Amino acid sequence: xxxxxxxxxxxxxxxxxxxxxxxxxxxxxxxxxxxxxxxxxxxxxxxxxxxxxxxxxxxxxxxxxxxxxxxxxxxxxxxxxxxxxxxxxxxxxxxxxxxxxxxxxxxxxxxxxxxxxxxxxxxxxxxxxxxxxxxxxxxxxxxxxxxxxxxxxxxxxxxxxxxxxxxxxxxxxxxxxxxxxxxxxxxxxxxxxxxxxxxxxxxxxxxxxxxxxxxxxxxxxxxxxxxxxxxxxxxxxxxxxxxxxxxxxxxxxxxxxxxxxxxxxxxxxxxxxxxxxxxxxxxxxxxxxxxxxxxxxxxxxxxxxxxxxxxxxxxxxxxxxxxxxxxxxxxxxxxxxxxxxxxxxx
Amino acid sequence: xxxxxxxxxxxxxxxxxxxxxxxxxxxxxxxxxxxxxxxxxxxxxxxxxxxxxxxxxxxxxxxxxxxxxxxxxxxxxxxxxxxxxxxxxxxxxxxxxxxxxxxxxxxxxxxxxxxxxxxxxxxxxxxxxxxxxxxxxxxxxxxxxxxxxxxxxxxxxxxx
Numbered sequence: 001x002x003x004x005x006x007x008x009x010x011x012x013x014x015x016x017x018x019x020x021x022x023x024x025x026x027x028x029x030x031x032x033x034x035x036x037x038x039x040x041x042x043x044x045x046x047x048x049x050x051x052x053x054x055x056x057x058x059x060x061x062x063x064x065x066x067x068x069x070x071x072x073x074x075x076x077x078x079x080x081x082x083x084x085x086x087x088x089x090x091x092x093x094x095x096x097x098x099x100x101x102x103x104x105x106x107x108x109x110x111x112x113x114x115x116x117x118x119x120x121x122x123x124x125x126x127x128x129x130x131x132x133x134x135x136x137x138x139x140x141x142x143x144x145x146x147x148x149x150x151x152x153x154x155x156x157x158x159x160x161x162x163x164x165x166x167x168x169x170x171x172x173x174x175x176x177x178x179x180x181x182x183x184x185x186x187x188x189x190x191x192x193x194x195x196x197x198x199x200x201x202x203x204x205x206x207x208x209x210x211x212x213x214x215x216x217x218x219x220x221x222x223x224x225x226x227x228x229x230x231x232x233x234x235x236x237x238x239x240x241x242x243x244x245x246x247x248x249x250x251x252x253x254x255x256x257x258x259x260x261x262x263x264x265x266x267x268x269x270x271x272x273x274x275x276x277x278x279x280x281x282x283x284x285x286x287x288x289x290x291x292x293x294x295x296x297x298x299x300x301x302x303x304x305x306x307x308x309x310x311x312x313x314x315x316x317x318x319x320x321x322x323x324x325x326x327x328x329x330x331x332x333x334x335x336x337x338x339x340x341x342x343x344x345x346x
Numbered sequence: 347x348x349x350x351x352x353x354x355x356x357x358x359x360x361x362x363x364x365x366x367x368x369x370x371x372x373x374x375x376x377x378x379x380x381x382x383x384x385x386x387x388x389x390x391x392x393x394x395x396x397x398x399x400x401x402x403x404x405x406x407x408x409x410x411x412x413x414x415x416x417x418x419x420x421x422x423x424x425x426x427x428x429x430x431x432x433x434x435x436x437x438x439x440x441x442x443x444x445x446x447x448x449x450x451x452x453x454x455x456x457x458x459x460x461x462x463x464x465x466x467x468x469x470x471x472x473x474x475x476x477x478x479x480x481x482x483x484x485x486x487x488x489x490x491x492x493x494x495x496x497x498x499x500x501x502x503x504x505x506x
Contacts, residue, residue: 039402040432040506046400048430050410052373054423054491065375065410070397072432072505108402207399218399 038160042074042109042212042219074109074212076197077222078158080231083165089238089277092183093174096131098143099191099233103156104163107222109213112198115154117168117191121232125187127177128170128235136165143167155198168193172235183237185276190235196228197221238277240334244284245270263345264295271329272336282329284339292343294322299341301327317341370416370493371423378407406433406503412487413496423487425499428454433503435480442485442499450482451475457484 040046050065083100090097105111119128137148148167156164168191175182199219200208203226211219223229247270252263259265269286273279288294299306299315306315306327315327327339378394385391397406410427414420425442429435440447440460448457451465458464463475485499 044432046377046406046430046432046505048375048377048408048427050373050375050408050425050427052371052410052412052423052425054371054420056368056370056416056418056420061369061371063369063371063373065373068375068377068397068408070377070400073399073401075401220399220401222401 038075038077038106038108040072040108041160042072042107043214043217044072045069046072071217072108073217074199074219075107075222076109076111076199076208076211076219076227077105077107078111078113078195078197078227078229079104079106080115080193080195080229082231082233084233087188087234087236089240090172090235091239092126092172092237095171096143096145096169097128097172097235098134098167098169099193099235100141100143101166101168101193101231101233102163103158103166103195105158105160108160109219110157110159112155112157113195114198115151115156115166115193115195117154117193119170119189119191121190121192124190124234125176126173126183126189126237128172128189128191130191131169131171134167134169136167141165143169145169168233170235172237185237185239187237188234189237190232192230192232194228194230201227238275240273240275240277240279242279242282243272243274245272246286259345261345264342265289265292265345266298266340266342269339270336271332271339273332274334277333279332282332283326284329285324285326286339286341288319288321288323288325288343291346293346294325295342295344296322299325299327299339301329301339302337315339368416368418370414370418370420371491372413372415373410373425374413375408375410375427378409379404380407400505402505404505405436406505407500408503409498409500411496411498412491414491414493417493419490419492421490423491425485425487426454427483427499427501429480429482429501429503432506434478434506435483436502436504437477439502440483440485440499441501442487443497444488445485445497445499446488447499448484448486449475449480450484451479452481454482457482 047067047069049067051062053062081102083102088099115133117130117133119130133151133154134143134148135151170191199211202221204221204224206221208219210216221227247268249266250257250259250263252258252260269284271284294317296308299317301315306313308317310316310318317325325341329337377397379397379400380392381395382390382392410425412423412425449460449463450457451463464472465475465479467473483501
């Protein structure tokens, strides 16, 4: 029997490293980033020349004006947006729990930004232990330790309009800052992410002479709240546990319960979720035992039959001969569901 | 060859005004931005400054000044100005006292007054031109300009 994690890319699986049957998950809202048109690139020369035509007597004459020219200044603007769609559920005492952010250069020039993170801020219940800021090196939208690499110095260089996904990774303590009291369900720990431009910082409208691309044009802070700017993201402690109890009832061809060839074994899998939070994208699979044959049409979920075929409902019996049953339970909060299927002993 | 040379000489002699008319109109163009500042009385006032530190989305004011700096009467004065690249015309912003103001949305091939200008959309039907589709402006100065006369024509754009 296997507990399958959701398919990669659909939900961020964050398995508890210690207990197979302990899961947590949190609804993940994929915030699509609006396509931003940040405007005319910094340094672009905007020129204008007017023409006049006129006549003097019978003569037609024309005149061009001088050419007025200015260079577009550089707008320094950046958006840091949490992609977690809400607080991130974590189990106390687990490592490498990550917050997902996108950083987008919404200015009109090439810009270098520095990010920093602070997990020891006031106003929350526990203090996550900051591991670092990591890039989504393999581009899968999920933090994978050892694969997704740390961002040196927190520095990201972004062309105008360009964006990047970053993970702020923390280890979650098992106790409150007093070092004694265990973290309870629903308690929170916040990480504050700060970003500034390496060109300069200051309030909205701050002028950085010759700070623009190439050093010949002025740069202006365009972030509405000025730079550095901070964005918070919060973990919420949760303790969701999943238990699967499997039982078997044998009926032999002679009215008894002896496991002999021809006897029918009906398995029941009782899946119980307890604790707070939601187990997201839960799928139960169970291989057909050796030396038995799946009894066609015997798969049920909470007493309702599921067809053996794939794709038409939440369950199927697959293989030829059938060697695996799969039931997709979807998102489950506290409660239980029962799966049954039957095999005949060969 | 000799005949051709004589013909050219004859044409030149017959069109003395074209050869000898002296330029009388001077045309200058400037681009400015509006800045809100506080004057000596502590009042907030909007002043114009030469364009600098201009960011995308900001408004620019182009002003073309024509001026008769010669000794002769100038007639049929027409000023043309293309909307600069990376900028969009701001609806209703064209100005010019004593001028008929026309706009073009087809690169200067055809002109109409603002509100009358149409373009043919992708579906083949005609519709009013959008401000950002304006490509050229034209000012037809109604009165002749004596020596010393002149005026300002212009428009506003938004930097894209």
